[in-house]
Structure formats: C-alpha cells, structure tokens
Amino acid sequence: MPHTYIERIGSHVGEQVTIKGWLHNRRSSGKIHFLVVRDGTGFIQVVMGKSDVGEEVFRRADHLGQETSLIVTGIVRADARAPGGYELTASNLDVVGVAHDYPITPKEHGVDYLMDRRHLWIRAERQAAILRVRHEVINAVRDFFNADGFILADTPIFTPAACEGTTTLFPVPYFEDTTAYLTQSGQLYNEANAMALGKVYCFGPTFRAEKSKTRRHLTEFWMVEPEMAYADLGDVILLAERLVSAVVARVLDRRATELKVLERDTSKLDHVHPPFPRLHYDEAAKILIEKGRPFEVGGDLGGTDETVLSEQFDRPVCVTHYPAAVKAFYMKPDPEQTDRALCVDVLAPEGYGEIIGGGQRLDDYELLVRRINEHNLPPEAFEWYLDLRRYGTVPHGGFGMGIERAVAWICGLEHVRETIPYPRMLYRLYP
Amino acid sequence: MPHTYIERIGSHVGEQVTIKGWLHNRRSSGKIHFLVVRDGTGFIQVVMGKSDVGEEVFRRADHLGQETSLIVTGIVRADARAPGGYELTASNLDVVGVAHDYPITPKEHGVDYLMDRRHLWIRAERQAAILRVRHEVINAVRDFFNADGFILADTPIFTPAACEGTTTLFPVPYFEDTTAYLTQSGQLYNEANAMALGKVYCFGPTFRAEKSKTRRHLTEFWMVEPEMAYADLGDVILLAERLVSAVVARVLDRRATELKVLERDTSKLDHVHPPFPRLHYDEAAKILIEKGRPFEVGGDLGGTDETVLSEQFDRPVCVTHYPAAVKAFYMKPDPEQTDRALCVDVLAPEGYGEIIGGGQRLDDYELLVRRINEHNLPPEAFEWYLDLRRYGTVPHGGFGMGIERAVAWICGLEHVRETIPYPRMLYRLYP
Numbered sequence: 001m002p003h004t005y006i007e008r009i010g011s012h013v014g015e016q017v018t019i020k021g022w023l024h025n026r027r028s029s030g031k032i033h034f035l036v037v038r039d040g041t042g043f044i045q046v047v048m049g050k051s052d053v054g055e056e057v058f059r060r061a062d063h064l065g066q067e068t069s070l071i072v073t074g075i076v077r078a079d080a081r082a083p084g085g086y087e088l089t090a091s092n093l094d095v096v097g098v099a100h101d102y103p104i105t106p107k108e109h110g111v112d113y114l115m116d117r118r119h120l121w122i123r124a125e126r127q128a129a130i131l132r133v134r135h136e137v138i139n140a141v142r143d144f145f146n147a148d149g150f151i152l153a154d155t156p157i158f159t160p161a162a163c164e165g166t167t168t169l170f171p172v173p174y175f176e177d178t179t180a181y182l183t184q185s186g187q188l189y190n191e192a193n194a195m196a197l198g199k200v201y202c203f204g205p206t207f208r209a210e211k212s213k214t215r216r217h218l219t220e221f222w223m224v225e226p227e228m229a230y231a232d233l234g235d236v237i238l239l240a241e242r243l244v245s246a247v248v249a250r251v252l253d254r255r256a257t258e259l260k261v262l263e264r265d266t267s268k269l270d271h272v273h274p275p276f277p278r279l280h281y282d283e284a285a286k287i288l289i290e291k292g293r294p295f296e297v298g299g300d301l302g303g304t305d306e307t308v309l310s311e312q313f314d315r316p317v318c319v320t321h322y323p324a325a326v327k328a329f330y331m332k333p334d335p336e337q338t339d340r341a342l343c344v345d346v347l348a349p350e351g352y353g354e355i356i357g358g359g360q361r362l363d364d365y366e367l368l369v370r371r372i373n374e375h376n377l378p379p380e381a382f383e384w385y386l387d388l389r390r391y392g393t394v395p396h397g398g399f400g401m402g403i404e405r406a407v408a409w410i411c412g413l414e415h416v417r418e419t420i421p422y423p424r425m426l427y428r429l430y431p
Numbered sequence: 432m433p434h435t436y437i438e439r440i441g442s443h444v445g446e447q448v449t450i451k452g453w454l455h456n457r458r459s460s461g462k463i464h465f466l467v468v469r470d471g472t473g474f475i476q477v478v479m480g481k482s483d484v485g486e487e488v489f490r491r492a493d494h495l496g497q498e499t500s501l502i503v504t505g506i507v508r509a510d511a512r513a514p515g516g517y518e519l520t521a522s523n524l525d526v527v528g529v530a531h532d533y534p535i536t537p538k539e540h541g542v543d544y545l546m547d548r549r550h551l552w553i554r555a556e557r558q559a560a561i562l563r564v565r566h567e568v569i570n571a572v573r574d575f576f577n578a579d580g581f582i583l584a585d586t587p588i589f590t591p592a593a594c595e596g597t598t599t600l601f602p603v604p605y606f607e608d609t610t611a612y613l614t615q616s617g618q619l620y621n622e623a624n625a626m627a628l629g630k631v632y633c634f635g636p637t638f639r640a641e642k643s644k645t646r647r648h649l650t651e652f653w654m655v656e657p658e659m660a661y662a663d664l665g666d667v668i669l670l671a672e673r674l675v676s677a678v679v680a681r682v683l684d685r686r687a688t689e690l691k692v693l694e695r696d697t698s699k700l701d702h703v704h705p706p707f708p709r710l711h712y713d714e715a716a717k718i719l720i721e722k723g724r725p726f727e728v729g730g731d732l733g734g735t736d737e738t739v740l741s742e743q744f745d746r747p748v749c750v751t752h753y754p755a756a757v758k759a760f761y762m763k764p765d766p767e768q769t770d771r772a773l774c775v776d777v778l779a780p781e782g783y784g785e786i787i788g789g790g791q792r793l794d795d796y797e798l799l800v801r802r803i804n805e806h807n808l809p810p811e812a813f814e815w816y817l818d819l820r821r822y823g824t825v826p827h828g829g830f831g832m833g834i835e836r837a838v839a840w841i842c843g844l845e846h847v848r849e850t851i852p853y854p855r856m857l858y859r860l861y862p
Contacts, residue, residue, distance in 0.1 A: 040626075041580070069825045099821070122628075154852060158650070160861050160862070170605075175642065197559060204636060205585075384548075384862035387551060392530040394528055421620065
C-alpha cells in the first residue's frame with residue numbers, strides 16, 4: 001500500500017491509503033474508535049469500526065497512549081465536518097512504537113516545563129504551525145533575493161574582532177591562545193562581498209551575549225543581511241519595503257492553515273504593501289513626546305518607544321536619520337545634517353518593534369578612520385575593511401532583518417522563544 | 432540613464448546603457464582605451480575612442496588603476512570575438528573612487544598572501560565564479576528539499592553536549608559558569624524535528640576544532656542534514672542519490688559560464704545520475720587490498736582509501752555497512768549482521784572523498800542506552816534524545832552533506848579553502 005502524507009490526502013478521496021504517524025488523541029464509543037493521527041504534515045481523524053477491522057485489530061487501539069506511533073490503512077472520505085475536511089475509515093492498524101504517559105497533555109503546562117521538553121513540545125499543533133511559518137518566511141526571503149539577482153555569500157561565524165563593540169560578544173578560545181568572537185552581524189564582510197559580486201546577502205545565525213530577559217531577545221538568532229554596491233539610503237528603503245511585503249504576502253498565500261491554527265487576525269497583515277510610511281527621527285521624537293513618552297531627543301529609541309510609534313500605523317514604518325551618535329561607526333552621515341546617519345529602522349506594527357535595521361555605509365576612507373578611532377576600535381582589526389575604501393570605494397548600503405522577530409510578528413506571538421525550534425536564552429541551553 | 436547589470440547586457444544590444452563597476456584591466460592604443468570593466472555580475476570590454484568622448488573624458492581614463500570604481504555610459508554592441516559576446520562603445524565615463532597599487536595583480540601570488548587579502552581576492556574572476564557556483568549549489572539543495580516536502584527546521588549552534596565525542600569541540604563560556612559547545616551536527620535535534628514535522632532538514636554552519644591541515648578540512652563549514660521519520664537505509668540512499676544528482680544537474684545547467692572560467696572538465700560530471708554504484712564495506716575492503724592499500728579490515732576508511740575507491744567509478748559511490756565500531760553511537764546495527772551499521776557514506780568521484788555520511792538511526796530504547804554507556808557519553812545529556820524512543824519511536828534516518836566538499840568537487844578544486852568566502856582554518860581567522 002503506498003504511503004500517503006496527510007497534507008496530500010485530499011487527492012486520494014475514495015482510495016485506500018496508508019498513513020504513518022502518531023496518535024494525537026483518542027476517544028471511543030463502544031464499537032468505534034475515533035483516533036486523531038498526526039504525521040508531521042497534518043492531522044486526520046481515523047474512524048475505526050469493530051465490524052470493519054475485526055476484534056483483534058480493534059483491540060490494538062483500545063489502550064493506545066498519546067504519541068504512540070502507528071500505521072493505519074483505510075479509505076479516504078471527504079467530510080465537511082471533519083477538521084481538514086477528510087476522514088479515514090480504517091481497515092487496519094499496526095502499532096510501531098508504544099508511548100505511555102506522554103508528558104505533554106492537553107492540559108495547561110507552564111512555559112519552563114514545556115521548554116524543558118521542547119523536543120516533544122514541537123509536536124503540538126500550535127508549535128508545529130509556527131515552525132512551518134518560519135520555514136515559509138525563510139524560503140520567501142531566499143526566493144526574494146535570488147529572484148532579484150542577489151548572490152548568497154556566507155559571512156564567517158568566527159570573527160577576529162567585534163563589529164559593534166565588545167560587551168555582548170561571545171569569545172571562543174581558538175587555537176594557540178587566539179580568541180575568536182562569534183559573529184553579531186555579517187555586515188562588514190557583506191560589504192567586501194558586494195564589491196566582488198554586486199548584490200549579495202548572507203543568512204545565518206548571529207549571537208548576542210545579552211543578559212536581558214525580554215520577549216524580543218535570544219542569544220542565538222538568525223538574520224538575513226542584503227548588501228548592494230552602488231546603492232544609497234533610498235535604494236535600501238525600497239528593498240526593505242519590497243522584502244517585507246513579499247514575505248508577508250507569501251505566508252498569507254501559502255500558510256493560511258497554520259495562521260488559522262495560530263488564530264492570527266490576518267486582516268492586520270493585509271495592509272502590508274509598499275510604500276511604508278516614513279518618519280524622520282525628528283518627527284518620531286515629536287510623536288513620542290506628544291504621546292507622553294519620557295523621550296530625550298538625541299537618544300536612541302527604546303523598546304517601548306518603538307511599540308508606541310509602530311502602533312500609529314497599519315503597516316511597518318520606516319524611521320530614518322537617527323542621530324549618528326547612537327548608530328554604528330560604519331553609518332554614512334547625512335551630508336546635509338552631519339550629526340545624522342543615513343539609516344533606517346523598520347518597525348513592525350502591532351507593537352512588534354524593530355525587525356530591520358540598516359542604511360548607507362560610510363564610503364570615505366578618511367572619515368571611516370576617524371570614526372574607528374572615535375569609537376575606540378582597534379584600527380589593525382579594520383585594516384581589511386579600510387581596503388574597501390582604498391580600492392575603488394562606491395556608495396553602498398544594506399540592512400539586516402531578524403528572522404525570529406519577523407516570524408513572531410507574522411504569527412502574532414507574545415515572545416520570540418517559540419519562533420525557533422531550540423531557543424537559546426540567558427537560562428536556556430537545553431535541550 | 433537606467434543602470435544595467437553586465438549579466439543582462441545581451442538584452443540591450445544597440446541601446447545606450449549605463450554600467451557601474453570597477454576597472455579590471457586596461458590597455459590603450461593611441462586614441463582608443465580598451466577597458467575591461469566588472470560589476471560583480473560579469474565582465475565587459477569598454478571601447479572608448481577619443482573622438483567619441485572628447486579630450487576631457489578620454490583623459491580621465493589615461494591613468495586609472497586596477498579596481499578603480501567607475502560609471503560608464505555607452506552603446507551595447509554584439510561582438511562574437513569579445514569575451515561574453517558583447518562590447519560597450521563608451522560615450523561617457525565617470526570615476527567614482529580611485530584605486531592605486533591594487534595589491535592583487537595579474538601576476539602570481541602565494542596562497543597566504545591571497546588569503547590575507549581574501550576580502551579583495553574574491554573580486555578575481557576565478558574566485559567570484561567559485562562563489563557563484565557555491566550560491567547555486569546551496570539554492571539547488573534548498574529547492575530540492577522544499578520541493579520534496581521537507582521542512583527547514585534550524586538546529587541550535589549552542590549545544591549543551593557533544594554529538595560525537597568531545598576532542599574536536601569548541602567550548603564557549605556561556606552565562607554563569609555554564610559551557611556551551613558549538614554544534615558539530617544538527618543530527619540529534621533533526622531526529623526530534625522529524626518526529627514533529629515528518630521530513631525535515633537543517634542547514635547551517637558546523638564546527639570542528641580539528642588541528643589537521645588537510646585540503647578537505649575547515650574549522651567552520653556548512654552542512655545540510657535531512658532527516659525522515661518512517662525511513663530506512665534504502666530510503667536514505669535513494670534520497671542522497673537524488674539530491675547529489677539534482678545539485679550537479681542544476682549547476683551544469685545554470686553555471687556553465689562559471690564552470691568554463693574554472694576550466695572544469697564537465698564531461699566528468701555528466702555521469703552523475705542515479706543509481707550510484709553501491710559497495711558493501713566488505714567489497715570496499717577487498718578492492719582496497721587488491722589495490723595494495725595497507726588497509727585493516729574492521730577499521731574506518733582513511734582519506735586516501737576513499738580516494739582510491741572513488742577513482743574506480745565514474746559517478747559517486749555509496750559505501751554501506753561499515754563496522755558499527757567505527758561509526759557514531761546512534762547508528763542502527765544491521766539486524767542480520769549486528770556488528771555492522773546501517774550506514775552509508777557517499778564518496779565523490781575523481782578522488783574527492785566523502786561528501787555525504789548518514790544512515791538509519793537506532794530506534795530501540797534499550798540498545799540506545801547501552802550504546803550511550805559504551806561510548807562513555809554522559810547519559811543525563813541524552814535524556815531528551817532518549818525521549819524520542821520512549822514516546823512513539825519509529826524507524827528513521829537521514830544524512831549530512833558538507834557544502835564545501837561538494838562545491839570543491841563540482842568546481843574541480845584542489846582545496847576546500849576557496850569554496851567559502853572567508854575560510855576558517857587552524858592558522859586562519861583573518862580577515
């Protein structure tokens with residue numbers, strides 16, 4: 001009997017198929033077992049009548065524990081009342097591996113309890129749905145850049161120096177008394193790659209040794225970072241708008257089932273089309289003060305500031321021209337207002353805060369040297385980076401988008417910890 | 432004037448276009464400059480006649496150094512003699528950023544010299560071609576798995592314990608006296624993910640603190656690892672064959688230009704179609720002994736053994752049923768020969784050695800506990816992994832494919848160090 005995945009069961013109505021999965025739920029009424037089976041691609045109700053399968057097979061299903069693995073053969077029936085629209089009328093059932101006292105039951109469990117059992121928790125309908133949305137977001141991002149002529153160029157995880165200060169770096173003993181630092185951003189390498197390949201992106205894990213315990217932070221998170229040679233801030237903003245819109249549209253299109261499981265109000269995502277509203281930092285500051293935030297002009301936006309701002313709009317908002325002093329050393333200053341950076345942060349709506357940060361890079365050799373000194377960065381570590389300004393410098397720019405924050409927003413989650421299979425946090429390194 | 436990328440110049444013959452790039456090469460003959468310009472997507476010869484552009488513009492190009500960044504406007508002409516098939520007859524040229532004494536000239540440089548300048552070396556035609564093949568390989572892999580119903584589920588980089596012994600692990604001080612280890616494989620987590628999502632893959636950087644300096648080793652390398660629930664060794668081999676064949680076919684189809692730059696003899700890749708020859712370990716041992724290798728039956732294959740074996744075939748060869756003793760603790764023993772593992776290594780032809788290693792996993796709880804003890808692994812670190820056998824265990828399997836080795840083989844390179852933008856090795860952490 002050919003093995004069929006539940007997600008494709010609709011093309012086998014009236015046919016006999018075999019599914020291989022796990023028992024999600026069971027109830028029995030005398031001579032019928034109702035088994036909800038999951039196989040990783042979906043859930044289906046199996047109806048097993050004693051008269052159809054015979055006494056012996058029927059008895060096999062009498063005491064099956066949740067998450068018992070099993071193989072069921074039966075006829076697919078369309079049934080509008082069934083979740084998913086189909087049912088299986090069983091003709092046989094084989095138990096593959098038993099399960100007793102599965103620790104995650106339909107009752108409520110605390111988050112720590114579930115996180116300790118993350119390897120099992122991901123079997124839950126809601127968690128599996130989030131991971132499928134994550135899969136879709138990542139593939140939407142990659143397809144977007146590939147179709148647009150970007151070349152994937154991986155930047156190193158082991159780096160010899162910090163990109164943006166050292167306080168939140170993870171040092172790793174390398175060989176012979178050398179220390180490597182885990183990357184916080186592929187940014188600097190991306191710039192070199194863009195000079196070689198035109199338009200590039202990197203997409204990998206990045207690390208922050210942050211002791212903060214907020215709903216937006218992980219110590220290990222995935223980031224996509226595009227970088228374009230011969231591009232200015234305007235190009236960067238256009239790219240960010242197009243990317244975010246494409247990703248949201250793709251998830252709405254292909255993961256409607258999952259968003260429904262998550263009870264996501266997708267009407268909130270329908271507005272995510274370019275152009276996004278743009279706010280100069282000064283306008284943003286004005287709104288924050290009007291809204292009663294204790295905001296100090298000249299400073300960076302805090303998490304709550306971002307939340308307040310993003311709540312003003314029905315789609316992501318681009319905040320530009322932050323004070324150069326609060327941004328990284330490699331940002332290009334606005335020639336018309338040199339204390340401002342040609343930068344953009346994209347804040348997701350519904351209070352999700354920054355999902356993208358980027359801008360135009362400093363392409364002037366002398367000014368870059370000055371900035372490296374002002375930031376007390378070790379100049380020798382940036383010799384190679386300065387070469388990009390020595391040999392055929394060009395205007396260029398790009399951004400980084402954090403995948404977990406984007407997934408949290410699109411799924412409508414409280415905390416980023418559910419957006420990745422095995423979240424790593426201050427007190428979480430297991431499983 | 433709209434900006435055109437060189438790779439799309441063929442659709443603008445007879446039109447005036449602007450290209451933005453860098454000077455790769457220059458020669459002049461009296462009243463004509465011949466400028467070879469690259470823009471990251473390709474190379475084109477710009478022909479600039481003094482009478483066409485006037486004295487002033489012509490003079491700008493008199494002393495341009497290699498890698499000067501420049502913007503050229505001109506008419507596209509088809510010319511069968513030109514490399515790439517097109518030329519640009521310039522009507523204007525603007526210098527964006529000068530470059531003097533670019534350190535990588537057409538003359539020969541040593542590998543260390545070039546690796547110290549890797550951020551510039553990747554601008555070279557050959558290096559850029561390799562990175563484009565890498566991009567294609569990675570996207571071919573992802574498209575293959577996505578089209579086949581696999582879900583991307585990222586496994587953690589920070590792990591609490593070693594997957595296969597501790598001697599080649601990089602420890603990282605985590606918070607409050609905890610130690611994290613950089614992942615060597617997503618394998619164990621993949622198994623949990625497959626039980627949740629059916630068919631999964633992870634794709635990320637992995638780390639080996641290996642002090643060996645061979646042409647096949649990096650300390651940081653990328654690996655794709657698929658894992659399937661309800662699968663046996665046969666399924667794993669079929670998947671590996673299909674994957675490798677699909678990747679090679681895609682590169683041959685889409686990166687012919689790059690393979691030509693690399694002077695790759697592509698006839699060697701034309702045979703890469705399923706089925707691949709299969710060799711039981713015992714047969715492999717027999718061949719090695721016949722070929723005069725000092726091979727000890729019962730031991731693992733060394734690099735040279737792999738080379739000798741793979742040279743016997745015109746396509747990758749699958750070596751199966753290694754002694755269980757030389758394989759990881761999580762391999763399922765062959766029920767008919769319990770000292771053998773249900774495993775497969777795929778060796779690339781032309782002496783490239785192992786590109787894939789995998790097999791069927793041990794799905795029996797008792798036996799797995801015994802193996803963990805035999806391997807002196809800390810049982811508490813594997814409690815979660817044992818849960819996968821406690822709650823609905825199923826036959827399952829998968830493999831890992833190293834991207835850099837696959838790219839080295841497909842490109843026909845001597846050493847894996849050129850297959851990644853910033854290789855990390857024993858003595859190489861910069862740039």
